[in-house]
Every structure is written in structure tokens, then in C-alpha cells.
Amino acid sequence: MTASKMFIRDFLGLLLIICTVLAGLSILLCLLAVFAYANHDTGLASDFFHEPFYLLAFFVPPYFIARYINRAETVAAVEQYLLMKSKSEQLPH
Numbered sequence: 729m730t731a732s733k734m735f736i737r738d739f740l741g742l743l744l745i746i747c748t749v750l751a752g753l754s755i756l757l758c759l760l761a762v763f764a765y766a767n768h769d770t771g772l773a774s775d776f777f778h779e780p781f782y783l784l785a786f787f788v789p790p791y792f793i794a795r796y797i798n799r800a801e802t803v804a805a806v807e808q809y810l811l812m813k814s815k816s817e818q819l820p821h
Contacts, residue, residue, distance in 0.1 A: 734809060737797060744793045747786045754783035 761776035796802070 730809075734806065737802065737806065740793050740797055744790050744797070747790045747793070750783050750786040751790065754780040754786065757783070 757776050757780040761773045761780075764770075764776055765773035
């Protein structure tokens with residue numbers, strides 16, 4: 729595994745975190761819509777209910793990103809790369 733692939737893997741990890749946060753925000757907005765509807769504020773409930781539809785797209789990518797990052801071959805390649813890098817740093821120049 730090269731350094732560029734490590735960078736891509738780290739970038740995908742960051743993307744996974746962002747997608748998970750946005751999916752959580754979608755759930756939070758849906759809960760706020762339910763609470764507003766329970767308090768008979770249908771205008772606010774309607775606003776809170778329509779906003780999370782755009783955030784529903786962030787539920788699917790985290791699954792596939794996590795599957796790609798946690799593949800056995802990828803994890804083994806990362807461990808091998810880190811071992812090789814630590815050995816090269818220990819060599820005296």
C-alpha cells in the first residue's frame with residue numbers, strides 16, 4: 729500500500745464520519761418534527777419533516793465506505809505499510 733492509498737483511506741474515513749453525522753442530523757430533525765406535531769404546531773412540524781429528505785441520501789454511503797475500509801485485504805495492507813514505515817524510520821542514516 730502506498731502513501732497515496734493511505735491518504736485515500738483516511739479521506740474515506742473522514743467522509744464516513746461526515747455522512748454519519750448528517751444521517752444523525754436527519755434523524756434528529758425527524759424527531760423534532762414528531763415533537764412539534766405532538767404539540768399541535770403543524771407548520772413547524774411540516775418544515776422539520778421536509779428538511780431531512782435531502783439528508784436521507786447520507787444513510788447509504790457509510791455502509792459501503794465502512795465495508796471498503798474494513799476489508800481484510802485493506803487492513804492487512806495498512807498494517808504491512810505501517811510496519812514497513814516504522815522499520816524504515818528506525819534505520820540510522
